[in-house]
Amino acid sequence: MTAAPLPDADAANWVDRRAPARLRPWLKLGRFDRPAGIWLLMLPGWQGAALAAAMQRQAPDLALLAEIFAGAALMRAAGCAYNDIVDRDIDARVARTAGRPIPAGQITVRQAWAFLAGCSLAALAILLTLPPLAIGLGVGSLALVAAYPFMKRITWWPQAWLGLAFNWGALLGFAAAAGALRPPAALLYAAGVFWTLGYDTIYAIQDLEDDALAGVKSSARRLGAAAPRAVAGFYLASFALAVAAAWSAGLSPLFLAPAALAALHLAWQAGRVRVDDPRRALVLFRSNALTGLLLFAAFAAGGVPWR
Known part of the structure; x- marks a missing residue:
């Protein structure tokens, strides 16, 4: 017998x-x-690794990509748990989040x-295998993660x-x-910030009414009917910065074809987003995994000599 999925989960999610039933609250x-x-957490790491390798005309290190994937999965799980601890009272008042394990009473705050802690320690074990600068950056990210739930x-x-x-x-x-x-690397980071600003504005469209009732702030609420135009602007800035990163890194023209596909996908999203269609917003948000993969492929391809 299957449990009812949460509103923002795919109906066929694994x-x-x-x-097993007793593991489902923890996995959720x-x-x-x-x-x-x-x-969406992993792909910027893959893009950064691919960009660095491409500057040396090398392919991305598969072992490093695997470590980034595992670390992203663990830190995303830890970050979501932290977010749910901080937001448990707000989540209980929002229809999309009321069924999450903490507000639903399936998991206690102490648990x-x-x-x-367990996810964070496992991620730390992976982080410690990386060079010192990467370790320092990993530790430095904790301040951003810790502050995020309070920003709304x-x-x-x-x-x-x-x-x-x-x-x-x-x-x-x-x-x-x-x-x-x-x-x-700094240009790629800036490109990612605008990318996230775009796709998470789309995601926030799902909660416009509930966020207003709960007093929660978001870019979607602030922008209102202008949100689709703003998303288009955020995506344009993101793509321009990604191209600037490739240009400053001296990548080969092979970067251009997959990058153009990423640009078309961003334009498709921006053209379809509607503030009165939360279901479509979720579909568009999820599609950004493809955008990120295309940009990763573009940076990897840019490391292949043109001649």
């Missing part, structure tokens, strides 16, 4: 269909029933802290703060591959 606490967030209480732009946190992996992945930071 947690509700396959996982870590959002393993909603893997889009793992991709959630234990889950967070104090600013209309928590999505921008999420961009700062979620794309830190671009710097970490670059540093892990190159042992240093260079200007292309």
